[in-house]
Amino acid sequence: MNILVLGSPDGFYCQEIQRAAAAVGHVCDIVPFEQLGSRLTPTQPESFFASSELSSAARRSTSTSESECNISENSADNRPLQEYDICIVRSMPPGSLERVIFRMDLLWSLEAAGVRVINSPKGMECAIDKYLTLTRCRHAGLLVPETICCESVDEALVQFRNWGDEAIVKPLFGGEGRGIVHLTDFETARRVLFALSQVGSVLYLQRFVHSDLACGDRSDLRVLVLGGEPIGAIRRHATDDFRTNCAISxxxxxxxxxxxxxxxxxxxxxxxxxxxAGVDLISDANGRTYLLEVNGCPGWKAFEQVTGIAVADRLINWLESSQRLTRDTSEAGISSLPFHS
Incomplete structure (x- = not known):
């Protein structure tokens, strides 16, 4: 397989995917989102490229040794991005609204050109948006925390008061616990919400869920899902503050x-x-389990250390088997692929 990973060439997870792919003979290139582009002409199909700034940053590997990637150079040997078999979205970097929309446009276009995108553009659009994630899961009948999402500071403060002056404020986009604030008094809440409103942020508040004391004073679950099926889970405990994210502490x-x-x-x-995906769950003092978030670009360093599951290798193995299934069903004239395999 020819695999394209969208993310930082120096990132741990991108390099792990590249290592696992190379170990079984696959080509795996890492390309930062910021270097992607597209060309349109009156007569030719859309083409995709990685800009010339990429040559010093991206890497290509077909074995366990690494060599510099040259896919951004203007030579006849370059591999057009639409000729990859699979594109793995490893991150969605912060950026302006225009840049984020453009990146999603590129994913949709790559998929339309026949590249299998993991996760799909439709899935990524949902998973990077905390509010959309919760609404989809609630419509699916899952229990979610009480949440308000609005642009009015006054409305948010009324809800904060109704919750007994305790809530979590989260950015609509983002991960690893960044930008999350635990509010426990009205004046602080007013200042935080007003500041967020001033910079044009949507106000996203959740009622604070006090976790089941039998599981630890502040803990939640991270379930890793691959191919639509859970492959393992860890319980995360907060140490320095209320956040359980292992990327913090x-x-x-x-x-x-x-x-x-x-x-x-x-x-x-x-x-x-x-x-x-990484699916985050929390149980309250009454034993009710709530869906907190679904992360479409999950980290797995702590998960792997605790469970012993080699996630990158498991991911590549699943991609191999699902690609074979996709090819076999296509040759048999079957248009749909089961959600998990």
């Missing part, structure tokens, strides 16, 4: 999923249209 331990937790994770991934 959270502590992780192995968790054996219940059938209910498996089903929630499976249904959440399906509701968002993602095949490879």
């Amino acid at each position: 959270g502590r992780a331990e192995l968790h054996e999923l219940s059938e209910e937790e498996r089903e929630i994770a499976r249904r959440a991934a399906q509701a968002c249209g993602v095949l490879f």
